[in-house]
Structures are given as C-alpha cells and as structure tokens.
Amino acid sequence: MSWQRALSPPARRLLTVSSNRELGAYRLLSVTDDDGPAPAPGQFAMLAAAERWGGGEDERPFLPRAFSYARHRDGQAQFLLEDVGPGTRRLCELREGESLYLLGPLGTPFRPPDAAPPAPPAPRALLVGGGVGIAPLAILQDALAAEGTAALALLGFRDGARAQGAQLLHDPAIATDDGSAGHDGLVTELLERELQVGPATVYACGPAPMLEAVRAICEREQVPAQLALESGMACGFGACFGCVVATRGGGYVRVCVEGPVLDAARLDRVDAHAGAPA
Amino acid sequence: MSWQRALSPPARRLLTVSSNRELGAYRLLSVTDDDGPAPAPGQFAMLAAAERWGGGEDERPFLPRAFSYARHRDGQAQFLLEDVGPGTRRLCELREGESLYLLGPLGTPFRPPDAAPPAPPAPRALLVGGGVGIAPLAILQDALAAEGTAALALLGFRDGARAQGAQLLHDPAIATDDGSAGHDGLVTELLERELQVGPATVYACGPAPMLEAVRAICEREQVPAQLALESGMACGFGACFGCVVATRGGGYVRVCVEGPVLDAARLDRVDAHAGAPA
C-alpha cells in the first residue's frame, strides 16, 4: 500500500457489486474493481447506482455521492455506508450483481505520521473516528500496520447498533453516546486520555462537532492532526468549486482537491457542514 | 360484470403486485386490489411504481401511465404491459410483493353491441386487437361471453413473440406481420373477411394505423364500431386537457373522460398519436 495520491481514470467506471452486507446500523458495500488503481488511505470515490439513480425522495438523487475507501484488496473496493438520504438509501439497497458507477480514487490522502518531533522516535498514530467517519481509518490502519506503526483506533458512535461498525478496525477502543458499548461518553475523552500517555500524530474523521473538538484539543496539546473532512460535492475532481471549506487566514479550499485530508493547522475551525453524517 | 362506467375512488391507492409474468413479448401484471371497484370493459387505470418512479431514461418517468384493465377478478386487477419506454420498463420489472400506485377505474367503457339493426337479432361482436391493444378486449370478451354474445377475437401482432399475448383471449384468430403465426398479413384483412359473413358490432383497440383502417372499413361497410383510443396522458381524470383527439366536425375531446372508447362515427380519422404502441 502506498501513501502516494493515486490518480483516477478520467471517466466513471461501470462496476459490479460483489456483496452488500449489514454491519450493525451500516452496510458494507463491496465492488469488483479489478482494473481500478489502488487508493491511498483517505482517498474517496464518487458512486452512483447505474440504474434508477433518481426518483427517490424529492425526485433525488441526481449527483453521485462521495465515499471514502474503507478498504481495497484483491480488486475489491469496500465502502461503509450509512443510510441518511436518497443517495445512500439507493446504494444501500444495491444487491450482488447489480451495477454502479465509480469515479476514483480521488482527493489528497493521509500522510504518514511525522517522524520528526513532536512525535517520538517511533511514530505513534491515534485514529479518531466518529460514526460512519471510521471508514477511511480502516484502510489507514492497514497502511500503518504494514509499516509497523502503532495505530490505536478510538471510535465513537451514537449507539450500540452503530458501534458494530467498529468491527472494520483492529482492536479499537469504543465510546458510545448512550453508553451501550465501550466508554460511556465522547470519543474525544478517549483522545485526551491517550494524549496524556504521550505525543502522537492524530488522524480523525467524523461529524463536524467531533472534528472541531479534535482540532481544538490537538491545537492545545500541540500535536499534529490530519482531518478527513466531508462536504457536499457535485463532482469530486475540482470542477464545480462547490465543496469548499474556509481556511485559516481567509479564502476557501476545495475539499475534493486539497482534501479531503487537511492538516488541522490549516483551519480556524471545522465548519458545521464539513463533517460526516452525525 | 357490468357495462356501467365504474367510479374511481378520488385518490391513488397503494397496492401490492401479486405476480408479474412473461407472456411472450409482454408481461402480465397482477395487482391485489381487494377494495377497488370492478372496472367496466374498456376502462383503464393510471399506474406508477411506488418506489423509484424516475431516474430512468432521460430521468423519467414522472407522470403515471395509463393501462387498460385486461381483467379484474377476485380482487385481482390484471394489466398487459409492453416495454416501450421508461415508464413501462419500470412497471415490467416490478416483482411480487413490490408496491405501486393505482388510480382507477377511469374513463368511458365499451357499450354492449347494438341490438338494433344493422346488427342481426342475435348480436354479434367482432373484437379487433393489435399488439398490446388486445388488453381491453380480454375483459370485453369475458363480459360478452357472460351475456351469451358471440364475440370473435381477431388479433394482429408484429411477430410470433407478441402473438403469444393472444393467450389472453378465448379462441382468437391471429394475424402476424411476419407470418410467424396465424394469417400472414394484417388483422384488418381478417376483419374484412368476417364482415362478409354478416354485420356485427366492431370493437377495436390497437395502433393508430390499425384503428384508422378499422374505422374506414366500418364506415364503408356501415357497421357500428367502438374504438378504444390511446393518447399521452398526464392525469387520466380530465384535469389536464392534455389527452385530446380531434373529433368530426371540429373541436377536441379528452380521451380520458369521453374515451378511451369512442364511437368511430365521432372521428374523421384516427390521429397518428391516438393508438397503442405499434
């Protein structure tokens, strides 16, 4: 697995669903993509069902939807889906053998942990995920493991059904809002505890309030953090300028080109629209 | 079975598909409609899939589609479908247990054959159908049979696969354009032959050229003809004024209100848009 941004072929590909199974409150969608480039951790793809993409709630969806690669192995791309609206609903109902369009891999991936201070000589990574935002942390954990980097996953969920998504990662520490699994409270409490242990590079993906809390904590603790943002997207490849977030010092960057992974230091705060479904 | 125009409840009903099976080139869709009024022969319903009605070719369908009741028995409404575009395609793919919206029965039905001259003392009916236009003739044949009226079905099809639709009627005489089943030629040739035998009331439904030929023949032979027309419809209950055909002497009538069954004598000619899919 490489940390290098993979390039997407310049056309959406018509691919076949190899499986689509329940994972607690989520679905794990596997797609056969033998010829597709392997994504770097943090990259995403734009997905749309090949048939009947439309005609749902308010006659939507129309545009493709962005999903982080949760895994990519042996020509199989995996995505973790949460049904939050007409687009995700249509993808969630796809059955084995049905077709979808995929454009990807897209976007700027995670970088390996800093070897330089403040990280200790043996770099340590903390993977902080919230809800369906855990998806890119799975493929990231694989990549870190392959390099022998300790990568502890701290995963927060709204409830026990969602917490089952944690199966996607190795040996995660879990927090739930309703206390039904793991720590009864916020995942950021787990992060604060871990940062007491020693410095680390923090990787985070999840709802905007979680990302903002992670950002603030890491700023305060002066540890580097890479945030995988989300944003409403029309294209995913820099064409529409629709997916921007405001950056520190003014101006906007496109989440699909400069991100989805941005150094937390580039942001004054994480905008309410820049996170995963809560 | 009654000849009386049945009234539709004033809202579309959410119903369940009980079966949807192939019948040659067509599909026979059965819908459970226990509480729905029984249609009179010639009436139709507006159908739309409850889910994903849209997102097909050119992001259609959007409006419901009109279909003649082919049969209605024991709370089961049957429709004969030919896949000619995004609306019929979506309905053709509906599986048992899936839902659709139905508004109906709608429109003006067939009238019983004239007892008065030119019909002979024992009325005789000739049912002339073309392609998927045979659908309303099935329920009509049932109604005539129930009254003991001889009702000979003359059915024309483009090819053998379509000719299998003839199974819907009793003892039909068949014509195919490609000669692959029955008479090698036009169904109107069968009609001319039958009219030599003696007068009859003619009932016809099919593509516009066929209807126009039937109209012209019946005018020439001075036998009464009732034509079940078709037309692009938005509503089916007289609201949009979109489904009109021109009538003899000028002006237009709404096919969904005055029709779909119109006396041939009311038309100068059958407009190219006023027939079933060819």
Next chain:
Amino acid sequence: MSVEFCGLRLAHPVINGSGTFDAIAARRAFGEPFAQAFPFAAYVSKTITLQPRAGNPPPRLWETAAGMINSIGLPNKGLDGYLGEDLPQLCGLRTDSACSPAGESMPVPLITNVMGSSGEQLAQLVAACEQRAEISALELNVSCPNVETGLDIGADPRQLERVVSQVRPHTSKPLIVKLTPNAADVPQCAQAAQQGGADAISLINTLRAMALAPGAHGGEPWLGGGSGGLSGPAVRNVALAQVAAVAERVTIPVIGMGGVQSAAHARALLDVGATLVAVGTESFRDPAAAVRITFGLMSNG
C-alpha cells in the same frame, strides 16, 4: 389552519393552480360525493377568455426530467359558456372535512381566472364576473406562455401596471394577478401589479419550454402548439426564489406555486412569505395530493 385571504375565510391554505383541476370532470370520474370532500380550500377555474377556444392541436403533453411541458392552449367555452354552463356546476363545493380546522367541511370559494389580450378585454371579462355572486375572487392570467397573444403583458412592469389599473375599477371582488416567471425582474412586476391595484399576487406560471419530436431530425417540435410551459418538481426551486423575492417586495398576500409535491414544499413557500399555496402538476399524479399536503401541514404546523 383556517386562513383569511383577502377577506375570504378558507379551511386551509392549499388551493389548486388554474387549469390543473377540472372540478366538473372530477365529479364524473369520482362521483358526486367528491364535491363534498373537495381537496382544495378554494377552487381556481381554468383560464376563461371572451370567445370560446378549442385549444391547441395534440400532442399537448411532453414529460421531462421531473416535470412536464403542456401546450394546452387554454381551451374553454368562452365567457358566456362559462357563466351559463359551468358556473352553476361549480357552486356548492365543500372541503374535505378531514382537512378542516374544526373537522368541519367548509364552503369552497370560487376564483375565476381570466385572460385577454388587452386591458379592455380583461376589463370586459372582469365586469361580467363582477355580476355573479358565485364568484368570490378573480385572477388575471397575464402570463400564459403558450398562447400567441403577441405581447406577454405580465413581463413588462409598466404595461402590467396600466392593465391592472384599467381592470381594477370593474370589480370589488379580490383581484389576484398571476405573474409570468419568464420576466427579467419578477418582483418589479409584482410591485407594478400592486401599484395597479391588485389585491394579491400569484406565481409562478409555467416556464417557457419546448421539446422535439423523438426520431425526427429536422428540429420538428413535438407539441402541436410548437412550444409550451414547464411545470412540476423541475421548477420548484425557481418558484421558491421568485415567491421569496416577490413576498419581500409587495405588501399584499402572495399565492405561491410551482412543483409542490409535499407538505415540506408547501411549508417552504409559506416560510418565505406566501399566504396560500397552490398545487398543480402533483394533482395529476394523485388527485388527493392536496389532501395529503394539507394533512402534512396540519400535523407539522
């Protein structure tokens, strides 16, 4: 839920768009009881003209992505036919009692929509309607894009103000002006209508649109009328923008319409300032659409 609109008391804020519901034909399809459980709080007639019109030759409909184009061409019996034959059949409608505030059926006031190619014609139409007690309000269609009146009165604010002020003296009934969306500055048109004496504004009418005959390669139009008007979900957000801008500009009530399919869509129009909401195309998909929408508004405020 009961609403006051220009002095009329309505059971709820959902009415029909002109030309999208024929109460007489509906009774034929659904039976007499339908008239006593009418889905709309007020009934707006199809556009009536001085002379009878047959309407455009078919085809008159084209389905688009999430919408439709109509080129109906305003068929109607003309003023005399309307007043003589239709009006008697349009009285006595009552709302669906399930959609009324106190669970009680209420009378459905009749709003007559008229169109003319000049201020004089409109004045003549309005003056004749003024005589009829069955008519509760008037709506001027100054916007129909699919009939060749030469000029589109409603798109030019100055002309519009002149025409409305010409019509105004001929009626004491509430006078609604239905704007065309095919204008550069719709709020300015609304303001002009108010200045001319309108009691309320309604919008949007259909967007000018066309379709080609499938298979033909010479650019032959599909619609018998050549071009037509787009309605349905496709225009919903255009309607919302225009209704919001108009409601901000005028002080008279606004009837918002365009692509309303659900209570949420109706709520959005009310939220940006509409007093009433009209349902058009969605009624074609379900004659009880207005009932569904009204229920939704009642249960979610």
Next chain:
Amino acid sequence: MSVEFCGLRLAHPVINGSGTFDAIAARRAFGEPFAQAFPFAAYVSKTITLQPRAGNPPPRLWETAAGMINSIGLPNKGLDGYLGEDLPQLCGLRTDSACSPAGESMPVPLITNVMGSSGEQLAQLVAACEQRAEISALELNVSCPNVETGLDIGADPRQLERVVSQVRPHTSKPLIVKLTPNAADVPQCAQAAQQGGADAISLINTLRAMALAPGAHGGEPWLGGGSGGLSGPAVRNVALAQVAAVAERVTIPVIGMGGVQSAAHARALLDVGATLVAVGTESFRDPAAAVRITFGLMSNG
C-alpha cells in the same frame, strides 16, 4: 464532425460550459495524459473578473429534482492571476484522438470567459486578453445570477447592446456573448448582442433559484450566497426553447447548453440551430460525459 466556429477549427462540436470544468484540477486528479485526451473541442475558462474573488461562503450546492443549484460566486484569481498563473497551464491541451474526425488529436482552443459590472470593466478585461495569443476567443458573462452586480446587464436589450458595442473595439478575437435566461425576451437580447458586435451567442446560463435549509422553519436559505442558479436536466427543455428562439432570430453562430446529458440532447440543440453544444452539469456526474456525447454524435450523424 470537425466544425468551423468563428474562424476556429474544432475537432467536434462539444465544448464545456464556463465554470463547470477546471482543466488544471482535472490534470491533478487524472494525471498529465489527460491534457492530451481532453474531452472538449474547445476549453472555456471559469469566469474571470478584474479583481480576485474568494467566492461565496459554503454551502454552495443544493441538489434538486433532476438538477442542482450552485451558488459558487465566481471565485477566481482575478485578471492578473489568471493571465500569469493559469493561462500557461491551459495551453497545449489536445482533444481525445478517438473523438476527432480523422482519429487525430487536435489542439483545444482556449475561450476566456470574463465578467464585469460595467462596460468599462469588461472592456479592460477584454483588452488585456487581446494581448495574449494563447486566448482564441472571449466570452462575456453578462448573465451570472448569483453575484450581486446590482443590475443584470444581460436582461435588458438596450443596455446589453451598449455594453457589447463598448467592448467590441477592444478585441479582434471572436466575441461570444453569454446570455441570461432570466429575461423576458431572450431572442431580443440575442439580437441586441449581435447588433452590438457579438460574433456568437451562448446560452443558457443558470436559472435563478433558491433552497431552504432543511429542518429550519424561518425560511433560512441553505446556500451561503442566499440564492443560486439551477442547471442540469431540469432546465433542458427551457434551454432548448431559448436556443431555438435565439437561433431563429440571429445570423451569428449559437452555442447551446443546458441539461445536455446525451448525444440525443446535443443533437436536439444542433437541430434547432446551434453550431456548438456545451456540457456543464453532466460533466460533474462523469468527467467523460463529453466524450460519450461526441461519440454518440459521430456514430448517429
């Protein structure tokens, strides 16, 4: 298939709509070879203004029924940034050889789209572009609905003619005027642009539209810019009507766009008189949409 447009030879008739394809970002996503297999026969830049603009605050997008609303707000580096930083990266694009008549890749001429709030500003932009050989043609955006320029120059024929004639003397390159669809009489605007000296007309730009924030109940707009512009299949038949009416009125070439998703849609615009077709929103759904459409045109004439 190769087309002549205002003296430029193009590999095929399919180009992009301004602001709907960023060739620089696309090379980053798809790699350098993409520049040598570019999907469009000519490349139209995003709208450039005199001063740099950050664009509107997010959210900038709203998905509608069969379309989308954007409220991007014309972010760009300003004239100097564009000429200095972007222009060098936009030269040397070549078409996908599979989409070229003789199977040979052809150069992709660059069309620069500019906008200003006055004739003077536009003249200044055009004069600066005139100096640059890399630019093959200019497009005036007189129509963008989502930036508050005060007046919408393109909706008023007289103002439009004045502005175009003010700009015309500053360039000998082909001058395209991109009209706004939010006008009462679009063909008249086209005619005014021609009278002012335009070499070609392009249309349609987006339709003014808005959306409310889901869940909010005070009518709060969703888009950071308040309102925005509708594009995609929802506007296709509105575009077709406007393009047909404009092509009938002017004698200069027309670039048709609005909701094109397939070769059949492109063919319809060509059939009613367009010389070129532009693809916008559909490229978001598939960056190779233009390739697919061009193939379709090539195989079905």
